Amino acid sequence: MKRLALAFILMLTATAQSQETQQQFSTYTIGWWNVENLFDTRDDPKTNDDEFTPEGDKHWTRHRMYKKINGLYKTLLMMDLPDVVGLGEVENKYVLRELCQSTPLAKAHYRYVHYDSPDRRGIDVALIYRSDRFTVTDSHPVRVSDSTEGFYTRDILVVEGVTAEGDSLCLVVNHWPSKKGGEEADVRRLEIARVVRSLMIELKAKHPSAAIVAMGDLNTTADEEAVAEGMGFGADSISADGIRNLIHRLPNDWGSHKYQGEWRYIDQMFLLADAPWEVKKLKLLKYDHLLTEDVGRTGSRPKRTYQGPRYEGGLSDHLPLLLKLACVK
Numbered sequence: 001m002k003r004l005a006l007a008f009i010l011m012l013t014a015t016a017q018s019q020e021t022q023q024q025f026s027t028y029t030i031g032w033w034n035v036e037n038l039f040d041t042r043d044d045p046k047t048n049d050d051e052f053t054p055e056g057d058k059h060w061t062r063h064r065m066y067k068k069i070n071g072l073y074k075t076l077l078m079m080d081l082p083d084v085v086g087l088g089e090v091e092n093k094y095v096l097r098e099l100c101q102s103t104p105l106a107k108a109h110y111r112y113v114h115y116d117s118p119d120r121r122g123i124d125v126a127l128i129y130r131s132d133r134f135t136v137t138d139s140h141p142v143r144v145s146d147s148t149e150g151f152y153t154r155d156i157l158v159v160e161g162v163t164a165e166g167d168s169l170c171l172v173v174n175h176w177p178s179k180k181g182g183e184e185a186d187v188r189r190l191e192i193a194r195v196v197r198s199l200m201i202e203l204k205a206k207h208p209s210a211a212i213v214a215m216g217d218l219n220t221t222a223d224e225e226a227v228a229e230g231m232g233f234g235a236d237s238i239s240a241d242g243i244r245n246l247i248h249r250l251p252n253d254w255g256s257h258k259y260q261g262e263w264r265y266i267d268q269m270f271l272l273a274d275a276p277w278e279v280k281k282l283k284l285l286k287y288d289h290l291l292t293e294d295v296g297r298t299g300s301r302p303k304r305t306y307q308g309p310r311y312e313g314g315l316s317d318h319l320p321l322l323l324k325l326a327c328v329k
Helices: 001-023 062-078 093-101 104-108 181-204
Strands: 025-038 082-089 110-114 125-130 134-142 156-163 168-175 211-216 257-259 261-265 267-272 277-284 291-292 301-304 322-329
Touching: 025 062, 025 168, 025 211, 025 267, 062 093, 062 104, 082 093, 082 168, 082 211, 093 104, 093 110, 093 125, 104 110, 104 277, 110 134, 110 156, 125 134, 125 156, 125 168, 156 181, 168 181, 181 211, 181 267, 211 322, 267 277, 267 322
Parallel strands: 025 082, 168 211
Antiparallel strands: 025 322, 082 125, 110 125, 134 156, 156 168, 211 267, 257 261, 277 322, 291 301
C-alpha cells in the first residue's frame, strides 16, 4: 500500500512538472514614480528653475541633490531593480545620468530615455530601464502643449522595445497638468487623455502581440472626467478598446498622493494587451522611509524633499507604483 501511495505521489509530481514546463512564462516589472523636483543645481536660463540652485529660495545644493539621488537608487534596489521605471518631474539628462551611472544602478545596466519638453519649470518625464532586460527600438516625445494659447506642459514620452525574452513591450509615460489651472486645466487633461488613448491603440495596431502600458501622474482620479471619459472607461474599468485601468486593483483606503489629509490615486497605470499577457500584481509601495507623520491630521503622508519652503529631506510627495506582468509561452 505504501509503495502504491508513493507511486501515486510521484505520478502527481511528474504531471505538475510537465504542466509547468508546458506553460512557461516570462515576468516583467514596470514601475512609475513622480520623484518630485529632481533638479540639478545649475540655473537654466531657458526655464524657471532659479529656486533650485544654491542661491535660490530652496538653497538646493549638490549635497541635497546627491542625497536625493542616493535615496532614489536605494528605493529602486528595495523594489528589486524593476526592468523599466517611468519617472516624473525630472529636469534633464544630467540628473538621470547621475542616477543611472554614478550609483550602483550602473551594475544593473540602467540606461535612460529623456527629451526636453516646453514645460516652463523645465520638468519632464523620463524612462529608465535595464538594458540587459529591455532593448529600446524606438522612442519619441508627443507634444501636447499649445504655444498659440500660451499653454506649456510636459510632453508624453513613447518608448517601444523588446524584452530579453523577445516579447514586445511599449510604454507611454505621462505627467498631466495640475489642478492649479482650474477649468482650463480640466479641459487640457481631458484632451491629453484622448491623445494617450489614441497612442495606445496605434501602438497596439503596430505591435499586435505587445503589452502597451501607459503610466503617470495624471493629477486626477479614475472617476473624474479626464480619465473616465477621456480614456473611454465610462462606468467600467475597461474601455471598449480593451484598455484596462489597473488602479482599481489597489485598496481604496490608501493612495499615491495625499492632499489635505485625503489619500488619492492620482498616479495610475493602464494596460492594453491580449492573452498571453497576464497581470500578476500591482503594488503601491509604502516603505517606511517614504512616509512621515501627518502632523495635525491622522496617519502618515509622503515625506517630501521640501514641505513648503522648509527642507524635509524626503524623496517625493508621491508614492511609487510597481506592476508585475507575465507573458505565458
